[in-house]
């Protein structure tokens with residue numbers, strides 16, 4: 001992360017380095033789901049992405065050299081989910097538990113281990129495109145980040161996926177329910193807000209899982225969205241948020257109740273249109 005890091009080392013006492021016009025326009029062109037320029041939202045996203053770049057450290061893995069274009073592409077997409085949230089945390093406060101972003105050229109083959117009900121340990125390998133853990137760095141596959149403009153039609157976006165996990169993890173649990181603001185959607189208490197969120201998300205999750213089973217086992221209509229979303233509530237929140245941010249019309253057609261829920265939480269640019 002050569003040039004950004006060079007600038008970052010000298011950043012103390014200075015405002016965050018500005019994202020140049022050419023770099024920013026390039027990112028907007030590459031990722032059409034970002035707010036169009038000129039607009040207030042685009043200016044706000046650019047300012048937030050600048051702060052993000054000043055506070056995070058990028059590391060290229062497996063020989064990948066991080067360029068400014070890569071850093072801006074990741075920063076802009078990572079900031080999109082938190083652009084409109086003002087409570088219970090604001091903007092980059094959602095991402096305050098980590099500094100490092102590790103970028104691989106492509107997917108990574110990771111060794112996994114599970115223990116079954118009989119106590120037997122099973123080891124297997126999994127191809128991962130990204131990873132986020134509580135108080136740890138975010139890992140991303142550059143190939144997937146770079147393809148986000150094309151994969152938006154499928155509702156797929158690895159950066160938003162991993163950073164929504166970070167939002168979900170702010171209360172320590174990857175359970176698909178982020179910390180919610182007081183009075184969320186008219187809820188009278190924090191417990192009621194959480195119940196409301198879970199009722200809506202879990203219902204959509206069950207429906208998605210059912211449709212997926214129908215498609216996979218009985219040749220039903222193929223489902224839109226990554227099947228990985230059916231593995232847990234936490235993954236469903238991350239997978240559905242990707243689609244919500246990069247392909248709102250299709251997402252709303254498929255998951256209207258979630259659009260309302262997510263609008264109330266993310267308060268994204270353009271949601272009132």
Ligand SMILES: [Zn+2]
Pocket residue numbers: 161165235238
């Ligand atoms: Zn995930």
